[in-house]
Amino acid sequence: MTFLYQILNGIQIGAIYALVALGYSMVYGIVKLINFAHGDIIMLGSYAVWYFMTRLNMPWWLATIATIIFCSIVGIIIEKLAYKPLRNSARISLLITAIGVSLFLQNTVQLIFTANPKMFVTFIPSGGFSIGNRSISYTTLITIAISAAIMVALTLLVSKTKIGKAMRAVSEDNRTAQLMGINVDNTISFTFALGSGLAAVAAVLYVCSYSQIAPTMGSMLGLKAFVAAVLGGIGSIPGAMLGGLLIGVAESLTKGYISSQLADAVLFGILIIVLLVKPTGFFGRGDREKV
Amino acid sequence: MKPTRLIDKTWFRYIINTIAVLLAFGLLVLLTGPTGEGGLLNKYMSQIFIPMGINIILAVSLNLTAGFLGQLPLGHAGFMSVGAYAAALFSIHTDFPKAISFPLSLIVGGIVAAIFGILIGLPALRLKGDYLAIITLGFGEIIRVIILNIPKITGGAYGLKGIPKDTTVISTFVCVVITLFLIHALIKSRHGRAIISIREDEIASEASGIPTTYYKVTTFSFSAFFAGIAGGLYAHFIGVLDPAEFGFMRSVEILVMVVLGGMGSIIGSVVAAGALTVLPEVLRGFSEYRMVVYSLLLIVVMVFKPSGLFGRYDFSLCGAASDIAKAIKKLTHRNKLGIHEEAGK
Structure with missing residues (x-):
C-alpha cells in the first residue's frame, strides 16, 4: 500500500513536471533553445497567484486565469526582447542569454518580495477519501485530472488546429514554413505564450500542494522538468508527458525508500545516463515530427 | 630595418614580460605590504586582492574551455569545490610545515579536480x-x-571547519601568474592551435588528423586543474567550506566574467574578473541590485555585443611596444617624405 501511495505521490508531482516539460519541449522544438528561464516562469506564476489572491483578494478562479494571462505575456515579452534579436546568432549566445533572463527574473522578484519564502493557503478543499489506511487528498486527484485534461487539449491543439499545424511546420523548417506563408514570428510568440501558460497552470497546482513560494523555487523545478523533457525526447509532446511522470515517480520512490537528500542526485544521474545512452530520449528520434 | 629585430626574439620577450611581472609584484607589495599588512592600503582593502586573484584563475580557466575550445560547461564551481575540499582535507590531515603543506595542498586540489x-x-x-x-x-x-x-569526511551542511588560513596576497599573485603563463603558453603552442581548430570546426579539424576527443578531454581537465587550485586558495582564504557556496550560481558568476570579458580573450577574463570582484565592494550600498545588474549585463552584452568587451583580442606587452614603435617610425618617416617632396618641388 505504501508503495502504491508513493507511486501516486510521484504521479502528482510528475504531472506538474510534465506540464513544465511540455513548455521546454515546445520551445526547444521551435527555436532550438533550452529556455533556462522557463523554470522561473513557474516561480513568477506562483508569486502572481499568491499576489492576486492575498493582496488583490481575487477569487481563486479569477486569480488562476489572471496568472495564466500574466505568465503568457511575460513569456512573449521575454521572447521579443531577449531571444528574438539573437535568433540568427550562435547557439551559445542564446543559451547564455537564457541564463541571464533566468537570473534576472529570480533577482528582480527577490528584490521586490525579499528572499523570505511566502506561505500560500491552498484553495482546494482539504481532505480526501481513504483507501485502506491511507487517504488520497483531493489535491492529488485534481492535479492529476487537470494535467491529464490539459495534455489531451494540447495534443488536439497541436494536431488538429491551424496554429498547431503552423507550429509543427516552423519546428520542422522555419524558412520553408515562411515561404508557405506562415507568420514565423507570431508562431514562435504563440509557442512561448502557450509554454508559459502551461507553466502558470503548473505553478498554481504546485503551490496548492506545496504551499511555499520562494524566488529560487523555479530553478530546481525547472531543471527537473528539463530532465523529464530530455528523458522523453526533447521536442516531443508525448515524450514530455511520459518523461514528467517517470521523473516524478523516480523522485518519489527515491525519497521514500533511499534518501530524500539524494533525490536530486538520482535525477541528475538519470539525466546523465539518458544523455550518454540515448541522447534523443524515448520519442525524440532525430528528424521526427517535433513541436 | 633588420629582418629580425630584438623584439621578435622569444628570449627577449620573456625578459620583458618577467620584468613586467616583477614590477607588478613590486607594486602589489608596495600596496599591501610584504605580509599583507603595512602597505599603502589598509588590511581590509588589501584582502580584496585574494578573491580577485581567485576569480581571475577561475575565469581564465573557464575561458580555456568556453572561449578556446568552444564548449560551454556549466559546472565549473563543481571542480572548484572538489579542489577546495581536497586541498582543505590535505591541509587538515597532514602535518607538514606550512611552507610545504600549503603549496602541496593546492597541487593536490588541482590534481584531484x-x-x-x-x-x-x-x-x-x-x-x-x-x-x-x-x-x-x-x-x-x-x-x-x-x-x-x-x-564524516566533508562536514556536510555544517561545513568543513578548521582549515589553516594560509592564503596570502602574494601566494595568490604567484598562482595567478603561473596560471596565466601556463594557459597562455598552451594556447600559443601546437596544442593550442589544435584546441582552437576544434572551436572553429570540429569536423574539419578531425579530418585534418587532430585527435579531437583527446584534446577536448585534456583541455577540460586542464581547466578543471586550475579551478581546483582556485578552490584550494579559496579554502585557505575563508577557512570554512560550505557546499552551498559551490552551486549553480557560482558557475554562472564565473561564466558572466568570461562572457563579459570576451570568450577567447585572456586579458578580457582578467579585466572582467577583477572589475566584477571590486565593483560589488565599491558599491556596498548597492549590493541588493548586484545580481539584477549582473543578469541585465549578461543579456545586454549578448544582444548587442555577443563577443564580449574584448572579443578575441589578446594583449601582448611586446606586441603593444612594437606597435607603438612602428607607429612612431611611420610618423617620422612620413615627415621625412614630406620634406623630400617639398624639396623636390
Whole structure:
C-alpha cells in the first residue's frame, strides 16, 4: 500500500513536471533553445497567484486565469526582447542569454518580495477519501485530472488546429514554413505564450500542494522538468508527458525508500545516463515530427 | 630595418614580460605590504586582492574551455569545490610545515579536480552545445549533493571547519601568474592551435588528423586543474567550506566574467574578473541590485555585443611596444617624405 501511495505521490508531482516539460519541449522544438528561464516562469506564476489572491483578494478562479494571462505575456515579452534579436546568432549566445533572463527574473522578484519564502493557503478543499489506511487528498486527484485534461487539449491543439499545424511546420523548417506563408514570428510568440501558460497552470497546482513560494523555487523545478523533457525526447509532446511522470515517480520512490537528500542526485544521474545512452530520449528520434 | 629585430626574439620577450611581472609584484607589495599588512592600503582593502586573484584563475580557466575550445560547461564551481575540499582535507590531515603543506595542498586540489575533469569530461564531451551545458550542470549538482551527504569526511551542511588560513596576497599573485603563463603558453603552442581548430570546426579539424576527443578531454581537465587550485586558495582564504557556496550560481558568476570579458580573450577574463570582484565592494550600498545588474549585463552584452568587451583580442606587452614603435617610425618617416617632396618641388 505504501508503495502504491508513493507511486501516486510521484504521479502528482510528475504531472506538474510534465506540464513544465511540455513548455521546454515546445520551445526547444521551435527555436532550438533550452529556455533556462522557463523554470522561473513557474516561480513568477506562483508569486502572481499568491499576489492576486492575498493582496488583490481575487477569487481563486479569477486569480488562476489572471496568472495564466500574466505568465503568457511575460513569456512573449521575454521572447521579443531577449531571444528574438539573437535568433540568427550562435547557439551559445542564446543559451547564455537564457541564463541571464533566468537570473534576472529570480533577482528582480527577490528584490521586490525579499528572499523570505511566502506561505500560500491552498484553495482546494482539504481532505480526501481513504483507501485502506491511507487517504488520497483531493489535491492529488485534481492535479492529476487537470494535467491529464490539459495534455489531451494540447495534443488536439497541436494536431488538429491551424496554429498547431503552423507550429509543427516552423519546428520542422522555419524558412520553408515562411515561404508557405506562415507568420514565423507570431508562431514562435504563440509557442512561448502557450509554454508559459502551461507553466502558470503548473505553478498554481504546485503551490496548492506545496504551499511555499520562494524566488529560487523555479530553478530546481525547472531543471527537473528539463530532465523529464530530455528523458522523453526533447521536442516531443508525448515524450514530455511520459518523461514528467517517470521523473516524478523516480523522485518519489527515491525519497521514500533511499534518501530524500539524494533525490536530486538520482535525477541528475538519470539525466546523465539518458544523455550518454540515448541522447534523443524515448520519442525524440532525430528528424521526427517535433513541436 | 633588420629582418629580425630584438623584439621578435622569444628570449627577449620573456625578459620583458618577467620584468613586467616583477614590477607588478613590486607594486602589489608596495600596496599591501610584504605580509599583507603595512602597505599603502589598509588590511581590509588589501584582502580584496585574494578573491580577485581567485576569480581571475577561475575565469581564465573557464575561458580555456568556453572561449578556446568552444564548449560551454556549466559546472565549473563543481571542480572548484572538489579542489577546495581536497586541498582543505590535505591541509587538515597532514602535518607538514606550512611552507610545504600549503603549496602541496593546492597541487593536490588541482590534481584531484583534474582527475574529476577527466572522469566527467570523457562521457560529457561526447555531447555538444546545450546538452554539454546541461550534463556538466548535472555533474556539478551531483558533486555538491555528494559533498553534502558524506558529513564524516566533508562536514556536510555544517561545513568543513578548521582549515589553516594560509592564503596570502602574494601566494595568490604567484598562482595567478603561473596560471596565466601556463594557459597562455598552451594556447600559443601546437596544442593550442589544435584546441582552437576544434572551436572553429570540429569536423574539419578531425579530418585534418587532430585527435579531437583527446584534446577536448585534456583541455577540460586542464581547466578543471586550475579551478581546483582556485578552490584550494579559496579554502585557505575563508577557512570554512560550505557546499552551498559551490552551486549553480557560482558557475554562472564565473561564466558572466568570461562572457563579459570576451570568450577567447585572456586579458578580457582578467579585466572582467577583477572589475566584477571590486565593483560589488565599491558599491556596498548597492549590493541588493548586484545580481539584477549582473543578469541585465549578461543579456545586454549578448544582444548587442555577443563577443564580449574584448572579443578575441589578446594583449601582448611586446606586441603593444612594437606597435607603438612602428607607429612612431611611420610618423617620422612620413615627415621625412614630406620634406623630400617639398624639396623636390
